[in-house]
Every structure is written in structure tokens, then in C-alpha cells.
Amino acid sequence: MTVQPFHRSQADMVPERAAPVTTVGVIGWLRTNLFSSWINAAFTLIALYLLWLIVPALIDWAFVNADIAGDNRFACKSSGACWAWVDQRIDQFLYGFYTAEQTWRVDVAVLLLIPALAPLLFEGVPFARQLRWFSLAYPVVASFLLVGGIGLEGVPTDQFGGFMLNLTVGLAGIVLSLPIGILLALGRRSRLPIIRMLCIGFIEIVRGVPLITLLFVSNIILPIFLPPDVTVDSLIRVIVMVTAFASAYMAEVIRGGLQAIPRGQYEAAQALGLRYWQSMGLIVLPQALKISIPGIVNTFIGLFKDTTLVIIIGLFDILGIGNAMVAHPDWQGLSTEAYVFIALFFFVACFSMSRYSIHLEKRLDTERRY
Amino acid sequence: MAQNASARLTGRPGWQRLWSDERTRGLIYQLLVVLGLALVVAFIVSNTIANLQRAGLASGFGFLFDQAFFDINQRLIEYSSTSTFGRALIVGMLNTVLVSAMGIVAATAIGFVAGILRLSPNFLLSRMVGAYVEITRNVPLLLQIIFWWVLLSGLPKVRDSLSIGDSVFLSNRGVRLPAPLFEPGFEWVAGAALAGIVAAVFVARWARRRQEISGQRFPVGWAGLALIAGLPVLVYLSAGSPLAWDVPEPTRFNFRGGFNVTPELVALWIALSTYTGAFISEIVRAGILSVSKGQTEAAGALGLRPGQTMRLVVIPQALRVIIPPLTSQYLNLTKNSSLAIAIGYQDLVSIGGTILNQSGQALEVVGIWMVVYLGLSLLTSMFMNWYNRKIALVER
Numbered sequence: 001m002t003v004q005p006f007h008r009s010q011a012d013m014v015p016e017r018a019a020p021v022t023t024v025g026v027i028g029w030l031r032t033n034l035f036s037s038w039i040n041a042a043f044t045l046i047a048l049y050l051l052w053l054i055v056p057a058l059i060d061w062a063f064v065n066a067d068i069a070g071d072n073r074f075a076c077k078s079s080g081a082c083w084a085w086v087d088q089r090i091d092q093f094l095y096g097f098y099t100a101e102q103t104w105r106v107d108v109a110v111l112l113l114i115p116a117l118a119p120l121l122f123e124g125v126p127f128a129r130q131l132r133w134f135s136l137a138y139p140v141v142a143s144f145l146l147v148g149g150i151g152l153e154g155v156p157t158d159q160f161g162g163f164m165l166n167l168t169v170g171l172a173g174i175v176l177s178l179p180i181g182i183l184l185a186l187g188r189r190s191r192l193p194i195i196r197m198l199c200i201g202f203i204e205i206v207r208g209v210p211l212i213t214l215l216f217v218s219n220i221i222l223p224i225f226l227p228p229d230v231t232v233d234s235l236i237r238v239i240v241m242v243t244a245f246a247s248a249y250m251a252e253v254i255r256g257g258l259q260a261i262p263r264g265q266y267e268a269a270q271a272l273g274l275r276y277w278q279s280m281g282l283i284v285l286p287q288a289l290k291i292s293i294p295g296i297v298n299t300f301i302g303l304f305k306d307t308t309l310v311i312i313i314g315l316f317d318i319l320g321i322g323n324a325m326v327a328h329p330d331w332q333g334l335s336t337e338a339y340v341f342i343a344l345f346f347f348v349a350c351f352s353m354s355r356y357s358i359h360l361e362k363r364l365d366t367e368r369r370y
Numbered sequence: 371m372a373q374n375a376s377a378r379l380t381g382r383p384g385w386q387r388l389w390s391d392e393r394t395r396g397l398i399y400q401l402l403v404v405l406g407l408a409l410v411v412a413f414i415v416s417n418t419i420a421n422l423q424r425a426g427l428a429s430g431f432g433f434l435f436d437q438a439f440f441d442i443n444q445r446l447i448e449y450s451s452t453s454t455f456g457r458a459l460i461v462g463m464l465n466t467v468l469v470s471a472m473g474i475v476a477a478t479a480i481g482f483v484a485g486i487l488r489l490s491p492n493f494l495l496s497r498m499v500g501a502y503v504e505i506t507r508n509v510p511l512l513l514q515i516i517f518w519w520v521l522l523s524g525l526p527k528v529r530d531s532l533s534i535g536d537s538v539f540l541s542n543r544g545v546r547l548p549a550p551l552f553e554p555g556f557e558w559v560a561g562a563a564l565a566g567i568v569a570a571v572f573v574a575r576w577a578r579r580r581q582e583i584s585g586q587r588f589p590v591g592w593a594g595l596a597l598i599a600g601l602p603v604l605v606y607l608s609a610g611s612p613l614a615w616d617v618p619e620p621t622r623f624n625f626r627g628g629f630n631v632t633p634e635l636v637a638l639w640i641a642l643s644t645y646t647g648a649f650i651s652e653i654v655r656a657g658i659l660s661v662s663k664g665q666t667e668a669a670g671a672l673g674l675r676p677g678q679t680m681r682l683v684v685i686p687q688a689l690r691v692i693i694p695p696l697t698s699q700y701l702n703l704t705k706n707s708s709l710a711i712a713i714g715y716q717d718l719v720s721i722g723g724t725i726l727n728q729s730g731q732a733l734e735v736v737g738i739w740m741v742v743y744l745g746l747s748l749l750t751s752m753f754m755n756w757y758n759r760k761i762a763l764v765e766r
Contacts, residue, residue, distance in 0.1 A: 033493035040492045047494040194400040198407070208744040210708035212719055213736065220732045224421050225414045305510040312711060319513055326520075335520040343509045343517075350508035 062340075072330035085331045086341070092321050093341070096161015102153060106164050109145045112138065121356065123363075139175055157235035161316040163345055169239055169317075170304040176243040177303065178296065181250025182289075186280060188255055199251070206248035211306055214241045219313045238310050246303040253295035257288035290364050297357035301350045308346075318342050418733075425730070433729045434459070440724055442716050444632050455725050462721030463742055469638050469717065470704040470746075476643035477703060478696075481650025488655050499651070506648040512709050514645055519637035519713040528620050537617050539625065545636055548615040549629040555612035562605035563598070570594040634715035638707065646703045653695045657688035689761050697754035701747050708743075718742055 021027055034044040065080025069087075076082035095103045116138035119128040146168065148154035160168060187199035206214070218237040226232070261284055269279030289296070311320040322338040325331050331338075388394045422429060434456035441451050446464045449457055488499045506514070523542050526532065531541035539546040570593070577588035606613070618628025661684050669679040708719040719739060726735045 033491065036491055040490075043490070043492050043495050047492070047498055050498070051494075192396045192400050194404060198403070205740070205744070208747045209740050210705040210719065210743060212708045212711065213739045213743070216719075216723070216726075216739075217736055220726065221736055224418050224732060227417055228421065228424070301508070305508075308510040308512045309709070311512070312709075319510070319516070323516070335517070339513055339517045339520070343513055346510055346513070347505065347508045351504060354508070 073332065073334060081337050082334055083337060085325060085334060085337070089321075089325055089331075092162055092325075093318055094162050095164050096316055096321060097159040098161065098164065099153075099155055099159065102148075102155055105145045105148075105152070105155075109142045110167070112141065112145075139172075142171075157233050160235060162321050163318040165235075165310065165315060165317045166304070166307040166345075168235070169242055169307045169310065172239045173242040173246050173303045173307070174300050176239070177246035177250050177299070180243065180247035181254055181299075182285065184247060184251035185254035185258060188251060189258060203248045203251050206245055207252070211242070211245050211309055212312055214245055215309060215313045217241070234313075234315065238313070238315065242303060242306060245306070246299055249299050249302070250296065253292050253299055254288060256295065257290075257292035258284065260291050261287050293361055293364070294357055297353055297360075301353050304349060304353070305346060318345060427730055429731075429733060431734055433725075433731050433734070436729065438725065439728070442721065444635060444716055455729065458721050458725065459718065459738060462716060462718040465710075465715065465721075466704070466707055466717040466719075466742075467746070469635060469642065469707050469710065469715070472639050473642035473646065473703050473707065474700050476639065477646035477650055477699070480643055480647030481699075482654050484647060484651035485654025485658065488651060489658060503648040503651055506645050507652075511641065511645050511706055512712055515638055515641040515709055515713060518641045519633060522633040522637050525633075528624055529622060531620055533620075537615070539618055539620060539628075541620075542633065543624070543630065544633040545631040546618040546625045546628045547631065548617045549627070551614040551616050553612040553614060555609040558609050559602050559606045559612065563602040566597040566599075566601040569601075570597040573597065632715070634710070634713050637713060638710050638715050642703055642706060645706075646699055649699050649702075650696060653692055653699065654688070657692035658684060660691045661687045686761065690758075693754060693758045693761065697751055697758075700750050700754065704746055704750065705743060 019028075022031055035041045061080045063080075065078045066083055067076040067078050067080070068083045070076055070082075070084035071088075073082055073084070075084055091100070091103065095106055098106060115131055116135045118125045119131040120135055125131065144150075144152070146155065146160070146164075147157065184199050184203055187195050188203060190196045190199070215238065218241045219234075222232065222237060265283055265287065266279065269283040272279075274282065308317055308319045310317050311323070316324065319342055322342050326333070326335045326338050435454050437451075438453060438455045438458045439451055440458070442449055442458065442461050444465055445461045446468060447457075447461060449461045484499050484503065488496050488503065490496050490499075522544070525540055525542045528539075528541045528543060531539040531546075533539045537548050573588075573593050574590050577590045577593075581587055616627045616629075618625040665683055665687065666679055669683040674682065707717060710717040711720040711723065714720070722735045722739055726732055729735075
């Protein structure tokens with residue numbers, strides 16, 4: 001009896017077959033992503049139907065059937081959107097009542113934002129070290145450009161308006177609320193009881209009431225609290241209130257980050273002989289702020305959206321200008337166009353902030369292990 | 371080491387030794403802060419007294435009993451222009467509570483549905499929900515409120531109002547709904563509904579205890595439905611249907627009958643609930659993602675169906691992550707309802723503003739605002755903290 005060798009020769013091998021068409025390529029993708037079950041297929045069909053209803057109608061309205069030229073709403077004859085006002089009103093939407101000959105100053109201030117922000121936001125920017133000094137100086141440079149003063153014609157702040165007002169209040173609030181929020185968060189965890197109680201009181205009261213009431217306070221209560229001959233610029237009042245509001249939220253976000261830092265880090269810093277501010281600045285805060293990035297950016301986004309509330313105390317930001325235009329006889333009833341236009345500004349600003357925060361989280365994620 | 375340090379300290383002059391002591395230093399810092407604060411407060415108080423005297427205003431809450439000469443078209447309790455300022459404020463507070471409560475319910479529903487759908491394996495569906503979330507989250511709420519309000523004001527006039535089954539009417543005056551007319555005998559139906567709810571709670575408790583002891587399940591859902599819905603219906607029918615509907619009828623300029631929901635309330639409600647719903651959906655999504663996949667797999671290995679897995683295993687664990695941020699969203703919604711002032715929905719801030727203009731009692735009105743909002747915040751957080759404790763992980 002001969003023993004059969006227990007192996008098969010190479011020639012016997014079954015040739016490798018291609019994966020079934022239903023699992024790879026376009027069909028495979030469709031099957032796993034859109035038609036994996038009956039319910040999913042039904043959802044897909046409903047979603048497709050909705051898209052078919054919405055998207056063509058939207059494109060039709062915004063572009064295909066839209067009017068872009070004309071002096072008033074009667075010039076818009078087609079069924080779609082009427083964008084004729086953009087040409088006439090864009091300056092107001094952007095600059096408010098800022099003196100027309102001086103709007104270049106706003107443009108310059110916005111352009112200077114690029115070199116001021118680039119070294120803070122991105123890595124590998126040339127001359128980053130020198131530019132950081134410029135970033136530090138930017139708030140002063142920008143306020144000088146916008147308000148005027150030495151050598152530049154002064155522009156009273158009640159001429160600020162449009163998107164430029166949103167940017168001014170938003171950026172000032174962002175720049176101020178982060179450091180104040182950090183101080184409040186540290187104060188809330190301080191070992192000194194009076195400082196701790198003051199911080200808790202401030203944070204909880206400010207977080208407990210709507211921003212509108214704070215704006216009313218700045219408008220109505222502040223004059224009662226101050227001597228009759230002292231008046232505070234309304235723009236500064238708004239910035240102070242928006243900052244106070246955002247920094248209370250910021251403090252809570254950062255407190256969350258501080259609480260997530262293990263006790264050992266505080267103790268190690270003390271063991272190294274670091275003083276309070278050294279141990280916070282060099283050891284604790286860098287870690288705590290990193291964890292808090294999503295919350296911090298969300299607070300920034302919230303603050304920027306909240307800048308529209310200034311219309312309630314009578315300032316004309318971009319939304320106020322839009323409301324005024326919609327009420328004007330020439331453009332009455334073009335509210336959808338105006339609000340969609342304004343929404344785009346905020347969407348671009350806020351969406352890019354949230355995308356940037358996701359990017360930053362990934363970049364700073366040192367915990368990643370491969 | 372310690373001896374060394376104290377030796378070094380004792381070698382220094384007295385003030386330096388004091389300054390090197392952490393406790394003394396802390397005391398000095400706090401003393402300075404208190405001193406500074408006292409100065410600021412004294413400055414403010416003296417200015418306030420002087421300013422109020424100059425304006426001839428009497429401070430105090432006596433003005434609450436003065437007559438308010440304005441109307442409020444959206445009200446839950448009796449009010450007319452001969453009522454007092456105090457009553458007007460209560461009407462405003464109730465309006466705030468009304469729109470907040472409606473918004474919280476709708477936003478929670480929208481948020482949970484959108485959060486779960488966004489995790490769906492269906493590419494198209496998750497992207498569409500994603501688009502909704504990103505658009506609503508990144509556009510100012512005030513803009514959305516005004517947008518919805520303008521949209522609703524653009525509805526046809528009463529004469530050509532859109533109707534749903536000739537009983538609900540949509541027009542530029544808002545939504546007109548049939549009003550229920552309670553006839554004698556209806557109190558029995560209400561009583562039956564109450565009894566049904568109480569009985570359902572007891573059945574649910576009993577069923578849980580039985581399941582814990584014997585492992586046998588009881589169809590709590592069906593029994594509860596029968597008790598809560600079935601019982602009142604039975605009583606309703608046997609009492610001879612003591613409920614009629616006052617169906618609105620469009621006339622030339624306005625409706626006859628029914629009750630009206632103002633466009634302001636509807637716009638505010640839609641905007642608040644879609645806006646907050648988008649935030650809640652992100653919270654729900656993060657909560658569900660925080661439950662490890664092993665839990666789902668273990669539930670599958672135990673033979674639970676996907677729906678059961680979600681309901682009995684994933685959601686209870688996700689809720690622990692969801693509840694705390696959900697609470698702050700509820701608080702945000704309540705505070706955001708104050709944006710009502712932009713479209714003329716008469717909430718606490720709006721009515722307070724009117725009173726402030728009429729009476730000049732700025733300090734008092736602002737004080738009332740703060741107290742009411744802080745109180746509402748406190749109530750909401752207390753309720754949510756209670757709920758959170760209830761569902762918290764019971765550890766050994």
C-alpha cells in the first residue's frame with residue numbers, strides 16, 4: 001500500500017477569484033452604505049426624494065431664476081431671488097455707517113488679521129517669531145485704524161455697523177474673554193475663600209441670566225451707577241458685557257480642563273519648587289487648555305453669534321442693516337434674500353472655526369498611539 | 371531641610387518673614403480684594419442714590435401695584451390693560467415658561483432623533499442630518515428667529531388661510547386650533563386619566579420587581595397604554611362623550627371660535643427647538659459613541675434584538691454621558707427664549723422692558739429679571755440633577 005503524499009502541487013491551486021461585484025467598487029459601496037437593509041433602502045429613497053425636492057428648487061431660486069440687476073425690487077421680474085440690492089447695499093452690510101472715504105481702514109484692519117492670526121493658528125509660517133510680536137500688537141493697531149487718532153481722521157464708534165461691527169465686538173470679546181476666563185477658572189479653584197466665592201458668584205450669576213438682560217444693564221443701569229457727567233462709549237459697553245458673558249462660560253470650560261489634570265501634576269510642580277503662577281503657567285494650564293480646546297472654540301463661536309444681539313440695544317450690526325433694508329420701500333419683502341445672505345457670513349466664520357478646532361485637536365493629540 | 375528653611379526665614383526682617391508665609395500672603399491678598407470691592411460698591415451706591423434723587427425716583431417695589439396701561443395679546447392668565455404691573459410681569463414669566471417648556475420637549479425629540487440618525491450607516495441620511503446640524507448650529511439664533519417669524523408673517527391672509535381638514539388654519543395671524551369645550555361629566559374622564567397614570571406606575575413597579583425575582587417579563591408597555599389611554603376612553607364613551615370642539619371658522623378679517631397660537635410663539639418655538647435640537651443631537655451622538663462596542667456585541671451575544679440592545683443596553687449607559695450637557699442646553703434654551711423681544715413675543719424680558727420704559731424703575735425690573743432667570747435655572751438644574759442621580763451608575 002502506497003501512502004499518498006499529503007500535499008498538493010502548485011498546479012492544483014485554485015486560482016484566486018475576484019471579490020464578488022456586490023462587495024467592491026461602486027455597487028459594493030452602494031450596498032453597504034445605502035441599501036444594507038430594507039429599512040435603509042427606504043430611508044435612502046426618502047432622502048433622495050427630499051433632495052430632489054429641495055436642491056433643484058434652491059438652485060433655481062438662488063441662481064437660475066434670480067435677478068441681479070436693478071434699482072429697486074420692482075426691477076426684479078423673475079420668480080427667483082432678487083439680488084439686485086447687493087450691489088447698492090453691500091457697503092452698508094459690510095461697513096455700516098462708517099465714513100465712505102475711510103472704509104479702506106477697515107479693509108486694512110481685516111487684511112492685517114491674516115499676518116496676525118497665521119503664526120498663532122498654523123505651524124510652519126515663515127517669520128513666525130517676529131509675526132507673534134505683531135499678533136500681540138494687533139489689537140492696538142486695529143483699534144487705531146478703526147477709531148482713528150494720531151494722524152488719522154477720527155471715526156466715532158456710533159458709525160460702526162454692519163459685519164464690521166460684528167467682527168469688532170466678536171474679536172474683542174474673543175481676545176479678552178480667554179484670559180479673563182482662565183483667571184476666573186483659577187479663582188474658582190483657589191484656596192483663598194473670598195476670591196473663590198467672588199469668582200463662583202460672578203460665574204453663576206452671569207451664566208444664570210440671558211445676555212440680553214446684561215446688555216440692558218449696560219444700557220440702563222450703568223448710567224445710574226456712574227456719576228452723571230461720566231458716559232461710557234456704547235461700543236465699549238457692549239464689548240464689556242459680551243466679554244463678561246463669554247468669560248463666565250469660558251471659566252467653566254477651563255475648569256473642566258483643570259479638573260481633568262491628575263493631582264500628581266500639581267504635586268510634581270510643587271515638588272519642583274515652582275511657585276503658584278509658574279506651576280499653573282508651565283505645567284497645569286498647557287495641559288488643561290489643550291483638553292478644553294473644543295469647549296473654548298465653541299464658546300468663541302457662541303460669542304460671535306451673540307454679537308447679533310447688539311441690535312436689541314439699538315446698534316446696527318449686519319442683521320440690523322438687513323432688517324432696515326427689508327423695511328425700506330425699495331426692497332420691502334426681500335427678507336429671505338437678506339437673511340440668507342447674512343447667514344452665509346456667519347456660517348462661513350463659525351463653520352471654519354469649528355473645523356479649525358477639530359484640526360487643532362488632532363494636531364495636539366499627543367496621546368495617540370499607533 | 372525644614373530647619374534650614376526656618377533658619378533662613380528667621381534671618382530675614384519681620385515683614386519679609388510674613389510675606390513668605392503662604393497663609394499671611396493669602397490673607398493680605400484677600401484683604402486687598404475686599405477693600406477694593408468695598409470701594410467700588412461704595413462708589414456705585416453713592417452714585418445711585420444721588421442719581422435716583424436727581425431723577426426723583428422712589429426705589430422699591432411699590433410700582434408693581436400700579437396700573438399697567440398696555441395690552442398683552444399672548445397670555446395664559448386673565449389680563450387686561452387695567453391690571454397691575456405685577457400681574458403683567460407674571461403673564462410675561464408664564465409666557466417665558468410656556469415657550470421654554472414647549473421648546474425643551476420639541477428640542478429633545480429633534481435632538482434624539484437627529485443624533486441617532488446621524489450615526490446611521492446610511493450615508494445619505496447621516497450626511498443630510500449633518501447638514502441640518504451644521505447649518506442651524508453655525509447661524510445666529512436671533513437671525514433664525516426673525517427668519518421664521520418673517521416667513522410665518524408671509525402666510526396668506528385669514529380669508530385664504532391654509533387649512534388642515536377644515537379645523538386647523540394657518541394664516542398670517544398664526545395657527546388657529548379648535549378649542550376644547552368641556553361639558554359636565556368631563557371631570558370623570560380627567561379623573562380616569564389620572565387614575566390610569568397612577569395605576570400604570572404601580573404596574574411598572576410591580577413588573578420590575580417580578581422580573582428581578584423571577585426573570586419573567588411583563589408587557590409593561592401595552593398594559594400602560596391600556597391603563598393610560600384605554601381607561602379614559604372607556605369612561606369618556608360611557609359618560610356620553612362630554613367634550614365638544616369649538617372649531618374655528620374663517621371670516622373676512624378674523625376667525626370666529628377656536629383658539630389662536632400667535633405667529634410669534636410659533637416662530638420662536640420652531641427656531642428655539644431646531645437650534646437647540648441641533649446641539650442636543652451632537653450631545654446624543656457623543657453619548658452613544660461613548661458606549662463601547664463590546665456592550666452592543668455582548669447584548670447581541672445574549673440574544674437581544676437591535677431595538678432591545680439600543681433601549682436596554684446602549685441608551686441607559688449613554689444617558690449618563692448625555693444628561694449633564696443636556697441640562698445646560700435646556701438652560702440655554704430658556705435663556706435664549708428672551709430673544710423673543712426681537713419679534714414682539716411678550717415674554718418676561720419684553721414686558722419688563724415695557725414696564726421699565728413706563729415706570730422708570732430700572733433697578734427693580736432688572737433685579738426681577740435676574741431673580742426669575744436664576745430661579746428657573748435653579749429649578750431646571752435641580753430637576754435634572756435628581757434625574758441624573760436616578761440613572762447614575764450604581765457602583766459597588
